[in-house]
Amino acid sequence: MTSDSRLSWRDVRDRIHEHILTGRYGPGDRLPRDADIAEELGCARSTVQRAMQDLSDSGLVERRRKGGTRVRAEPVTRATLDIPITRREVEQSGARYGYQLIRRRMAPAPRGVVAAFGLGASRPMLRVEALHLSDGRPYIFEDRWICPETSPEVNDLDFTEESANEWLVLNKPYTRLDLRFYAVSANPRLSDLLETEPGAALLVIERTTWVDDAPITTVKAITTPGYQLLTGS
Amino acid sequence: MTSDSRLSWRDVRDRIHEHILTGRYGPGDRLPRDADIAEELGCARSTVQRAMQDLSDSGLVERRRKGGTRVRAEPVTRATLDIPITRREVEQSGARYGYQLIRRRMAPAPRGVVAAFGLGASRPMLRVEALHLSDGRPYIFEDRWICPETSPEVNDLDFTEESANEWLVLNKPYTRLDLRFYAVSANPRLSDLLETEPGAALLVIERTTWVDDAPITTVKAITTPGYQLLTGS
DNA sequence: TAGTGGTCTAGACCACCGG
DNA sequence: CGGTGGTCTAGACCACTAT
Incomplete structure (x- = not known):
């Protein structure tokens, strides 16, 4: 009478999402048990579970054993960010990629690092x-700063042709990642290197990676004026 | 002999991840079929599927029907970003939150909007x-710019006490979100409002939301010097 | 068209944690 | 302790797409 085909977990997700949008379930409200929703909709509990996992991943609901599922009281704006290898980013914009090593040397890690x-x-x-x-x-x-204990291979790489960015991303998978974004004013050296006006506002993307608590590398990617970082959504 | 307990999907994920780390499977390589991995490890195929879903979500592998599972040839740095309501962000830093409406009026949307x-x-x-x-x-x-067709309630809200940020996040769930980050120099008005030096580098977080292609709001959050946006990871 | 991943089901047991 | 979500299984069928 109502529907001929089975419900997919996306259907279930969208229905619940709809109920939250409509206000049937408001912030902090508790939703029915998975089993009850499954029975009401006529699908398996695991289908509801799959739908709930997605809603939970997007930060819309919170789930706890015994505590049930609740609409998040303090919603967050959640997004996924993809940062490609710089070479790829340039090439995909249709431009010609170039690379130039400025300096490569061992030094004691400063406090920030x-x-x-x-x-x-x-x-x-x-x-x-x-x-x-x-x-x-x-x-x-x-x-960039690279920890030679974790990546001894770098002693044999001069990074004159291939960038450390590319070599590390391809050869040094990480298990933990820290990202931070902020803005800096171009100091004389930066404005010289980047060919910008002194004091120009620059977006900095800072990345630090580890393998199981062993530090791999930390890098400040200092972009040129006008650079924008977008979500892949 | 080898193991007494069942494999969890996390175990399976970690094993495959390990193989990729070790280089047993390099970029672009094809992995065995889920069914074969399941048999080799002695678990159900759906367990492998769950593990693969996670690896795929984190951008480590790519999966295609008939094409099988491959290690991503061009890896990306992928991270999830949580942007809380500004009031919560301030309060969680231990500071006292304050809010001040500067201006509220109807106007024709400029080209950027x-x-x-x-x-x-x-x-x-x-x-x-x-x-x-x-x-x-x-x-x-x-x-911020708000589309009154999508949110007619805003005509009755003056935003003198509660910020539009908070009202919208709590009352206007979105189905699509665009985020972008960039840096700007403080112009005279901004440096006056934010009490910074003229020309200071400021991080801008731009957010645009829709409900099913109907525009809700677009906002530039212009931060003060020193502000950093971090990944929750 | 055939091979592979994607999903659904029904059932079972486990892990966590609120009352 | 008991209720709830988390996971695993075995099997079936479907959907996509490389060959």
């Missing part, structure tokens, strides 16, 4: 500074 | 400018 990794004390690390170019013009300046 | 929504032509919208304070000092300046 020690803090980013959560280490107790400083230690010697490999610092690699490089410039990514788009159609020959500066695109991103990369100031 | 029309473009953000993907509309064909301009139309009158409600513009709300407001300041969020942390311990009495400027924290974030919010420049």
